[in-house]
Amino acid sequence: MSEITPDLVRHLGVLARIQLSDEEVERLTGQLDVIVDNIAKVSEVATPEVPATSHPIRLHNVFRPDVAGDMLTVEQVLQNAPDAADGRFRVTAILGEEQ
Amino acid sequence: MSDLTRLTAADLADKLAAGEVSSVEATQAHLDRIAAVDGDVHAFLHVSDHALDVAADIDRRRSAGEQLGGLAGVPLAIKDVLVTTDMPSTSGSRILEGYMSPYDATVVARARAAGLVPLGKTNMDEFAMGSSTEHSAYGPTHNPWDLDRIPGGSGGGSAAAVAAFEAPIALGSDTGGSIRQPAHVTGTVGMKPTYGGVSRFGAIALASSLDQVGPVSRTVLDSALLHDVIGGHDPHDSTSLTDAWPSFAAAAREGASGEVLKGLRVGVIAELPDSGFQPGVSASFRAALAAMEAAGAEIVEVSAPHFEYGVAAYYLILPAEASSNLAKFDSVRFGMRVNVPGGTVEDVMAATRDAGFGDEVKRRVILGTYALSAGYYDAYYGSAQKVRTLIQRDFDEAFAQVDVIATPSAPTTAFKIGEKVDDPIQMYLNDVTTIPVNLAGVPGISIPSGLAEEDGLPVGIQFIAPAREDARLYRVGAAVETLLVDRWGGPLLDRAPVLGGTR
Amino acid sequence: MAKDKLLEFDKALELYEPVLGFEVHVELNTATKMFSSAGNPANSANHEAGPNTLVAPVDMGLPGSLPVVNETAVRYSISLGLALGCSIAPSSRFARKNYFYPDLGKNYQISQYDEPIAFEGSVEIELGDGTLVTVPIERAHMEEDAGKLTHVGGSTGRIQGAEYSLVDYNRAGVPLVEIVTKPIFGAEHRAPEIAKAYVAAIRDIVISLGISEARMERGNLRCDANVSLRPRGQEKLGTRTETKNVNSMRSVERAVRYEIQRQAAILAAGGTITQETRHWHEDTGTTSPGRPKSDADDYRYFPEPDLLPVEPSLALIEELRAALPEPPVVRHRRLKGEWGFTDLEFQDVVNGGLLAEVEQTVAAGAAPAAARKWWTGEISRVANAQGVEASSLVEPQAVAAVQKLVDAGTLTDKLARQVLEGVIAGEGTPQEVVDARGLAVVSDDGALIAAIDDALAAQPDVLAKIRDGKVQAAGAVIGAVMKAMRGQADAARVRELVLERAGS
Numbered sequence A: 001m002s003e004i005t006p007d008l009v010r011h012l013g014v015l016a017r018i019q020l021s022d023e024e025v026e027r028l029t030g031q032l033d034v035i036v037d038n039i040a041k042v043s044e045v046a047t048p049e050v051p052a053t054s055h056p057i058r059l060h061n062v063f064r065p066d067v068a069g070d071m072l073t074v075e076q077v078l079q080n081a082p083d084a085a086d087g088r089f090r091v092t093a094i095l096g097e098e099q
Numbered sequence B: 001m002s003d004l005t006r007l008t009a010a011d012l013a014d015k016l017a018a019g020e021v022s023s024v025e026a027t028q029a030h031l032d033r034i035a036a037v038d039g040d041v042h043a044f045l046h047v048s049d050h051a052l053d054v055a056a057d058i059d060r061r062r063s064a065g066e067q068l069g070g071l072a073g074v075p076l077a078i079k080d081v082l083v084t085t086d087m088p089s090t091s092g093s094r095i096l097e098g099y100m101s102p103y104d105a106t107v108v109a110r111a112r113a114a115g116l117v118p119l120g121k122t123n124m125d126e127f128a129m130g131s132s133t134e135h136s137a138y139g140p141t142h143n144p145w146d147l148d149r150i151p152g153g154s155g156g157g158s159a160a161a162v163a164a165f166e167a168p169i170a171l172g173s174d175t176g177g178s179i180r181q182p183a184h185v186t187g188t189v190g191m192k193p194t195y196g197g198v199s200r201f202g203a204i205a206l207a208s209s210l211d212q213v214g215p216v217s218r219t220v221l222d223s224a225l226l227h228d229v230i231g232g233h234d235p236h237d238s239t240s241l242t243d244a245w246p247s248f249a250a251a252a253r254e255g256a257s258g259e260v261l262k263g264l265r266v267g268v269i270a271e272l273p274d275s276g277f278q279p280g281v282s283a284s285f286r287a288a289l290a291a292m293e294a295a296g297a298e299i300v301e302v303s304a305p306h307f308e309y310g311v312a313a314y315y316l317i318l319p320a321e322a323s324s325n326l327a328k329f330d331s332v333r334f335g336m337r338v339n340v341p342g343g344t345v346e347d348v349m350a351a352t353r354d355a356g357f358g359d360e361v362k363r364r365v366i367l368g369t370y371a372l373s374a375g376y377y378d379a380y381y382g383s384a385q386k387v388r389t390l391i392q393r394d395f396d397e398a399f400a401q402v403d404v405i406a407t408p409s410a411p412t413t414a415f416k417i418g419e420k421v422d423d424p425i426q427m428y429l430n431d432v433t434t435i436p437v438n439l440a441g442v443p444g445i446s447i448p449s450g451l452a453e454e455d456g457l458p459v460g461i462q463f464i465a466p467a468r469e470d471a472r473l474y475r476v477g478a479a480v481e482t483l484l485v486d487r488w489g490g491p492l493l494d495r496a497p498v499l500g501g502t503r
Numbered sequence C: 001m002a003k004d005k006l007l008e009f010d011k012a013l014e015l016y017e018p019v020l021g022f023e024v025h026v027e028l029n030t031a032t033k034m035f036s037s038a039g040n041p042a043n044s045a046n047h048e049a050g051p052n053t054l055v056a057p058v059d060m061g062l063p064g065s066l067p068v069v070n071e072t073a074v075r076y077s078i079s080l081g082l083a084l085g086c087s088i089a090p091s092s093r094f095a096r097k098n099y100f101y102p103d104l105g106k107n108y109q110i111s112q113y114d115e116p117i118a119f120e121g122s123v124e125i126e127l128g129d130g131t132l133v134t135v136p137i138e139r140a141h142m143e144e145d146a147g148k149l150t151h152v153g154g155s156t157g158r159i160q161g162a163e164y165s166l167v168d169y170n171r172a173g174v175p176l177v178e179i180v181t182k183p184i185f186g187a188e189h190r191a192p193e194i195a196k197a198y199v200a201a202i203r204d205i206v207i208s209l210g211i212s213e214a215r216m217e218r219g220n221l222r223c224d225a226n227v228s229l230r231p232r233g234q235e236k237l238g239t240r241t242e243t244k245n246v247n248s249m250r251s252v253e254r255a256v257r258y259e260i261q262r263q264a265a266i267l268a269a270g271g272t273i274t275q276e277t278r279h280w281h282e283d284t285g286t287t288s289p290g291r292p293k294s295d296a297d298d299y300r301y302f303p304e305p306d307l308l309p310v311e312p313s314l315a316l317i318e319e320l321r322a323a324l325p326e327p328p329v330v331r332h333r334r335l336k337g338e339w340g341f342t343d344l345e346f347q348d349v350v351n352g353g354l355l356a357e358v359e360q361t362v363a364a365g366a367a368p369a370a371a372r373k374w375w376t377g378e379i380s381r382v383a384n385a386q387g388v389e390a391s392s393l394v395e396p397q398a399v400a401a402v403q404k405l406v407d408a409g410t411l412t413d414k415l416a417r418q419v420l421e422g423v424i425a426g427e428g429t430p431q432e433v434v435d436a437r438g439l440a441v442v443s444d445d446g447a448l449i450a451a452i453d454d455a456l457a458a459q460p461d462v463l464a465k466i467r468d469g470k471v472q473a474a475g476a477v478i479g480a481v482m483k484a485m486r487g488q489a490d491a492a493r494v495r496e497l498v499l500e501r502a503g504s
């Protein structure tokens, strides 16, 4: 059995910025427990000598020349803004810390 | 003129080029068809209000003697995962309701440049998470073969649109089978190109290392024609391959002669047991193989011992990448915002994401957050990436022995809407044969193999080729298509029930 | 906020050994951003850009957008890595650092995590008295900057108590190189001085590489200072604090000193240090606690699937290595010789973090001695009074222009100081200030002679003394003339003319 608990799910909700109701936490705990039990089997074959593949077709040194282009107008930037002022996006107060 | 909707894109393009029909006529015919049947099918989330203007412009340019692309004037349906400047792009999610992109996806820009006429945006599981299109925030799409059944997913809208003759061709995206599995359950053709073969720029990302845009159609040639338009290097996508690709349409035309089947070595995976598959699906698969064998193909058993870990690896890699890709939907720059009186911006973000995401999205985002979190990374995400290596090795070994691999495209025919929606594990197993293809980055195509005996619903056969061998799939796919359509005495979709005014 | 107790610095050093560490972020001055072709606000071409005018889709995380790596930023990063004596990784890659913050368009920062482009190096820095100290470098990695938040409402414009915040994504995606040191041992009572000298050395390096404008007041160079103390004789490192975004060399020195004294007071009283980030307050010269390190700092790093590994060829690395400027210490020795400065004069420049400024002023045509006097004298005095970096006040080219006016006799030293004051106040170029303030030396002999004759007539006793050969008496007349000319006369010429008029 996996170690999915309601507290863990609640913590994951904080990390993922999704405000989960108690009912959602409960449901997700049960479902994730089953899912994780089913997918944990990857570790059976993932032995240390097997390298990880992060890109299916491995390329390297894909670069862009340092030449300007592709810029949006301010109107385009703000086109879908839920709220804006002074050419900037407006959000409600932030009480956390800058990172 | 409603028979214009029954034409393949290739045939319609020929008539357009010959001046036998105009793009306005063809576009109007499809808009009429949408008006007639989409109330039942619900393949479209948005129908363009200026498709006829675009069509008229193509007609003008053609009559002015301008040299146009081969598919110029042919209508095209676009999966809502692709951003468009002239229509909303929601990816099937409430959180992006009404979102207007300031730029076009590369594939859309290329389709426009080639003179294709965008008809509208097609329905999909929210953020492409699902195999049934039931997870769309805007209601499910219905399978034209049986409106009580799912059209597959996530690209159920694009598949249903071409199956219901609402569009001759469509764009889809395939992260774990979202083009091929809908093709399977709707009796259509769907191709997942080699990873990097088609630009992802402007495709709203689900899982970046798995996503690939591709064509959806009723014939192999039509997919090839569309692939020729959208494919090729795009400097906006770092993972885009710089290969010079051959003409896929030429490959499909060459394959249609059937010669390619002579001596073709077709691999069948030993580890895929019949037991997990609906009997009618297995039977259709075996019948298609027998037909190929009769036409000169050699059926070879190959081993892929790590395929059984594919679904597990996929359900770690996909949620992990998705949890990060979907973080941008936070109410600050675009999309839904839920105001929280007296709340901080963090509260607003959390409330918006709670209200804006559906259950399946939340489930996968939370799962992905878990898979990446400190302390679990190695066991889950890291291990899943290793499984990817093992599956690639399985493919390498198999392709040392065979030219293509064949599998059923999915384990069952279309199931009833609502039947599996509350059982994520059952839902996830739908993609057992398509997922390894995405994990390895190789191309895969699904074409109709027939109808299942027990329910009369379509079944697809999937062919898989080594990376960069997309042309081989068009060659083989067209050959098998010709072979089977001859046996059936006409396209499979001719046997689908008549739609319109039935509800 | 409760006032921190501080232990006297020498006492603190007697009891504890300070261990330092620095994370310096350098904004590269490429034409475009790290992952998009939007103009880079850290390049001087874009300083005047209005909010959200330098934004490409990926900078604001638009759906469907993708990053593509800027080749020049990679070259600059490799050059910087080499200048820091680092090895360049044959293969390095980008990762996503996931956390939600409104200035982060995608809600993840593309950075490098387990495979940085440069690692294991060292920088030799020179202290005020010429002592050389080697600072070990752990790594230098490429990443992108975040956007800018402006907090509106409340009393202070600070984050606490603000009513709302405004977000500008111009800075989002600016190419950064983050340079991380290893723990620096043995700094002892020179810890604050080493901190300042280290930042000055990094600044000199990036300026001589030409890869950053390195203006600390603009945030082109930002320093996070880690400080921990351990009791004398103890092996185990103490708990460290990380003081964020200390944005002048002077402040780095002060912040390190403050943290040593603050932590020592806590430890000496039997307390424990909380591992946390702290904020530096320029106005009060103090630090205050920020966010405590916690389990919530789970950045869920994973390899960036939208980007491919960076695998520079040996040929490229050697090409960039061959083009490196000389190391700071070698450069110091060369410049000291070229300029003919005494040890003391040169240390003054280095300690003030003014090497690049003096060099650029000399390059613009001023004599080394004059350039030094301006930067370590008048400009530093104003900078100290205003609590800012001298380099932020005036461009080296303007200083050289002022000196040119002095050399041409258009300005006296005193007038030149006034011109510089005008330039610093933003009144324009030196010539514009001269014109607007009417500060040029009166070189019209006619006007001077008239004033001299008036003064001699008013002081007949002085005239008599001069005629008697008591030339020093002329001073009183010269003073009166200078006063009448409101200082805008060349005193030497006035003297000449006084003696001439008195003799006739």
Ligand SMILES: [Mg+2]
Pocket (backbone or CB within 6 Å): A019, A020, A021, A024, B354, B355
């Ligand atoms: Mg809820």
Ligand SMILES: [Zn+2]
Pocket (backbone or CB within 6 Å): C025, C143, C178
């Ligand atoms: Zn950093």
